[in-house]
Structures are given as C-alpha cells and as structure tokens.
Amino acid sequence: MSLFEDTYLTLEQPAEGIFRDKGSKFVAYAYPFKDEAKLKDIIAELKALHPKARHHCWAYRLTPDRAVFRVNDDGEPSGTAGRPILNVLLSKNVTNILVVVVRYFGGTLLGVPGLINAYKSATQACLDEASIVERTVNDVYRVQFEYLQMNAVMRIVKDENISVLEQHFDNNCVLVVEMRQLQVEAVVGKLSQLEDVQVSYINTL
Known part of the structure; x- marks a missing residue:
C-alpha cells in the first residue's frame, strides 16, 4: 500500500x-x-x-x-x-x-x-x-483540551467530518476520534495550532 x-x-x-x-x-x-x-x-x-x-x-x-x-x-x-x-x-x-x-x-x-x-x-x-x-484505512487519535477550547475543537471535528468514538467533557475534555489516514496531517495540524490542545495517536483501524 x-x-x-x-x-x-x-x-x-x-x-x-x-x-x-x-x-x-x-x-x-x-x-x-x-x-x-x-x-x-x-x-x-x-x-x-x-x-x-x-x-x-x-x-x-x-x-x-x-x-x-x-x-x-x-x-x-x-x-x-x-x-x-x-x-x-x-x-x-x-x-x-x-x-x-x-x-x-x-x-x-x-x-x-x-x-x-x-x-x-x-x-x-x-x-x-x-x-x-x-x-478506508483510519487512524484513531486522542484529543485532550481545556473546556474553553470546546467550540474551536468541535468546529474542526465538524468541518472535517471526523467520527467521534468517545467523548468526556469536564474542565479537562477528551475526545477519541477516527479519521482517514489522508486527513491526518491536515487535521492534526489544525488541532495542534490551538492553545492547550494535545493530540496523541492511539492505533490504526
């Protein structure tokens, strides 16, 4: 491949x-x-x-x-x-x-x-x-962010049509998302530009 x-x-x-x-x-x-x-x-x-x-x-x-x-x-x-x-x-x-x-x-x-x-x-x-x-070959990532960044993170998730596998919203929020490998570079780049947002790779589906 x-x-x-x-x-x-x-x-x-x-x-x-x-x-x-x-x-x-x-x-x-x-x-x-x-x-x-x-x-x-x-x-x-x-x-x-x-x-x-x-x-x-x-x-x-x-x-x-x-x-x-x-x-x-x-x-x-x-x-x-x-x-x-x-x-x-x-x-x-x-x-x-x-x-x-x-x-x-x-x-x-x-x-x-x-x-x-x-x-x-x-x-x-x-x-x-x-x-x-x-x-499609999909990668799974964990996105951790401050509650104040919720709108910005969710806007990217919606705009890029990313699947949310898990979500936990508190003062510190966590999303587990799945995206096509061809999307990864662009999406991770956008998320990483946000303040107090951490993106970590989990596995490939």
Missing part, C-alpha cells in the same frame, strides 16, 4: 461456494476476519458442521497493507490447498479475510494439478458470490 493509498478491499459478510471434481466436493467458506485468535473457533465450527469431510484447508490475509498471511494444507500434499486459496485472495486484492475449503473425498485421486485447480476454483466460486467492499 503506497503512502497515498488509504483504502483496501474486504468482505462485507460471510459467503459460500462449491466446486466438484470426480466425486470430490469442495465447499469454500469466506469470512470477514481480523483476529487470528478466532481461527480455531471457526475451524471447530466447520468440523462440527462437516464431520465426515476429509480436509479443512485454509488461508487468510490480514491488515490494510495486506502484509500478513498464513496458509494450511491440512494433510493435502504440500502447496496444493492453502497456497491456491491464498493466490485467489492475492488476485482479488482482498484482505482481512479468511477462506476455509472443506473437502469431501470422492474416491478418485485428483493429483497435484487437480487439487490445485479444485481449491482455487472453490475459492473463486465463493468470492464470486461474496460482496466485496472498499474500506
């Missing part, structure tokens, strides 16, 4: 797709996915849903810059399942997504090319059904 790009493509809601070859059935499930800790629960749910399936192979991509990914072949020959799933995610340029492909063995060996094609095709069928949406 370049310095001037603050958007990414991801999944709006879970989706499913199916591919069949020589009696084997490949059922693909795609999920919006940001937390690696939830992977085990999702796999456990699918194993409970498909107790007779032979394999539960998966791949995921994380973070707006699309830098984090993992694959798992779950007993299939190395490189024939997780990597083809990931390659579809790469070609679709999507992130914050997990795809699990559940395989029912049909009795006929597909061979390495056949497996690669099956896991790729199941994933493609799933994402063809999915709703892919564009999201």
Whole structure:
C-alpha cells in the first residue's frame, strides 16, 4: 500500500461456494476476519458442521497493507490447498479475510494439478458470490483540551467530518476520534495550532 493509498478491499459478510471434481466436493467458506485468535473457533465450527469431510484447508490475509498471511494444507500434499486459496485472495486484492475449503473425498485421486485447480476454483466460486467492499484505512487519535477550547475543537471535528468514538467533557475534555489516514496531517495540524490542545495517536483501524 503506497503512502497515498488509504483504502483496501474486504468482505462485507460471510459467503459460500462449491466446486466438484470426480466425486470430490469442495465447499469454500469466506469470512470477514481480523483476529487470528478466532481461527480455531471457526475451524471447530466447520468440523462440527462437516464431520465426515476429509480436509479443512485454509488461508487468510490480514491488515490494510495486506502484509500478513498464513496458509494450511491440512494433510493435502504440500502447496496444493492453502497456497491456491491464498493466490485467489492475492488476485482479488482482498484482505482481512479468511477462506476455509472443506473437502469431501470422492474416491478418485485428483493429483497435484487437480487439487490445485479444485481449491482455487472453490475459492473463486465463493468470492464470486461474496460482496466485496472498499474500506478506508483510519487512524484513531486522542484529543485532550481545556473546556474553553470546546467550540474551536468541535468546529474542526465538524468541518472535517471526523467520527467521534468517545467523548468526556469536564474542565479537562477528551475526545477519541477516527479519521482517514489522508486527513491526518491536515487535521492534526489544525488541532495542534490551538492553545492547550494535545493530540496523541492511539492505533490504526
């Protein structure tokens, strides 16, 4: 992701797709996915849903810059399942997504090319059904200021159309705000010019 790009493509809601070859059935499930800790629960749910399936192979991509990914072949020959799933995610340029492909063995060996094609095709069928949406990369900041600066701070927040996540108004006021990365330099610059206003970075969404 370049310095001037603050958007990414991801999944709006879970989706499913199916591919069949020589009696084997490949059922693909795609999920919006940001937390690696939830992977085990999702796999456990699918194993409970498909107790007779032979394999539960998966791949995921994380973070707006699309830098984090993992694959798992779950007993299939190395490189024939997780990597083809990931390659579809790469070609679709999507992130914050997990795809699990559940395989029912049909009795006929597909061979390495056949497996690669099956896991790729199941994933493609799933994402063809999915709703892919564009999201902005947002930063979260804490703004602390004296009560007397309330009007000036809130005017900037309104003018720049910034989302307020939390607010605490007292003698010392605190706002937790979310803004697109492309806005950050201008907004932080305006706020920092005000007297007794402190702006601190929290994290990226």
